[in-house]
Amino acid sequence: MANSRRMLVLRAVVEDYIRSQEPVGSGALTKQHDLGVSSATVRNDMAALEEEGYLTQPHTSAGRVPTEKGYRYFVDRLSTVAMLSAAQRRGIASFLSGSVSLADTLQRAARLLAQITGQVAVVAAPSLARSTLRRVELVPVAAGMLLAVVITDTGRVAQHTLAVPAMPGDDALQSFVAAANDECAGQTLPRCAARVRALAVAPRFQAMAGLAQSLAAAMESMADSERAGELYMSGASSLAHQGGLADLAPLFDALEEQVVLMKLMSALSEEAPGPGGVGVAIGSETHTPGLLNAAVVTSGYGRTSAPADGAAHPQDGAEASGGTEKDGSGTSTPGDGSAPVAFVGSIGPTHMDYAATMAAVRAVARYLTALLSPGADGREGAA
Incomplete structure (x- = not known):
């Protein structure tokens, strides 16, 4: 124009x-x-x-x-995303730092964002495929059965049962677990799977080749099994009370399609075309019939601490060209060259207050990034 x-x-x-x-x-x-x-x-x-x-x-x-x-x-043409007030930032830090677990943190983040915006807030748990391994444990649970427990750098814990025809002795099992942790610590699960398979051909673990192959397959399965049940949502009832329910009725139907929401918001957060690493899709841009009268604002949070696996994450390149951005607190955004591990977003009518919603989404995303950072206490943005 x-x-x-x-x-x-x-x-x-x-x-x-x-x-x-x-x-x-x-x-x-x-x-x-x-x-x-x-x-x-x-x-x-x-x-x-x-x-x-x-x-x-x-x-x-x-x-x-x-x-x-x-x-x-x-x-x-919103040249900048407005900063929240100092009181709001302190309130976010206090509310999120009081959580007792990762699940509690994400649920609190969803409730907080919904309260700030008066809209539907959606927070995804960190992607196992993008997380890196902190530790793996193998626990005997029954005859011929082991429980693989994977703990990631983002605090996610995933479990998978392994059928083992010949149960190894305690010493042999612990030796294998120690070797697996030495090889895999700090690596993505797909890369861990490749390294565990390499252990299967090592002479000292020849007797546990079947176990190694089963563990590798389990790690690949964990990385591929991102479920919609790992979405934390809040605010639907408050949005309903704002009026215009006839136009919003399709939106509530769309909220039930959590797999669709996860794909939409994940892709939008990775592309992050908006200012400050915030992505906005309006109406038909969502490519979702139920969201034709809605807008979606989202941002990625967390950062991978290891290079992403290109084969497993074809969209990683969308973040590779991003520059480092700061929000005044010294915290880098997910657009610093690494892909986010998950997303936080807000869904509301197309007449939403975009500037305020974008500011709130960005602030919550950055606090989640800070809380997931090693040694962080979540207070980086409160200064």
Whole structure:
């Protein structure tokens, strides 16, 4: 849009409509904003914006409302994502640092983001495929049966039973586990699987080749089994009470399709085209029928501490060109060249307050990144 005044008019319409959720007229616009032109000129600009597809007029005598194209133009020209206040940042740090486990942290993060935005908050557990191994344990649980317990750098714990035709002795088993940990610590699960298979051909573990192959297969299975049940969601009821339920009804149907949500928000957080590493998809951009009247704002959190496996993560390249960004707290964003391990996001109507939602999503994502960092206490962003 070459006309800079029209750009200002469009921005004013979007801001007023987000605030009032009522069609915006030229008279009200000139009263609320210092546009430096008459109401008639603003009316002509609004008519031109309607012809160009940025605004629409729901009724002949009514004012105009933004279209999906208008919202997209508005979001793309948010030059910066506003910082939350110092009190808000301290509140986030205090709330999240009081958690007792990773699951509790993620559930708290979802509740907190929903409270801040008044919208649906979705937080995914760290991806096993992107996490790195901290330790693996093999525990005998029955005759011919071992329980493989994998602990990752992000705090995720995954378990898998292994059928073992010939149970090794305690000393042999502990020796194998120690070797596996030496080989695999700090590696992604797909790489761990390859290294464990290499142990299977080592002379000293020849008798446990079957166990090594089973453990390697289990690690690959863990990396591939990202389930929708590992989404933490909050805020649906508060969004319902905001009104406009007829338009939001398809949204609530879409929230039930958690696999679809996980794929959408994961891809959006990896691409992170928005300012400050925040991705925004509006209406048809979500490619999800139930979200045609909704917008999704998301950001990745956490950072892989080992290079991602290209074969397992074909989208890793989307993050490879990102630059390091700071939020004033000294904490790097997931866009620092490494892929995020998971995402945090907010889903609401297309007339959501984009600036505020983007700020809240980014702040919560950065606190989760800080909390998952080795030795972090979650207070980096509170300064």
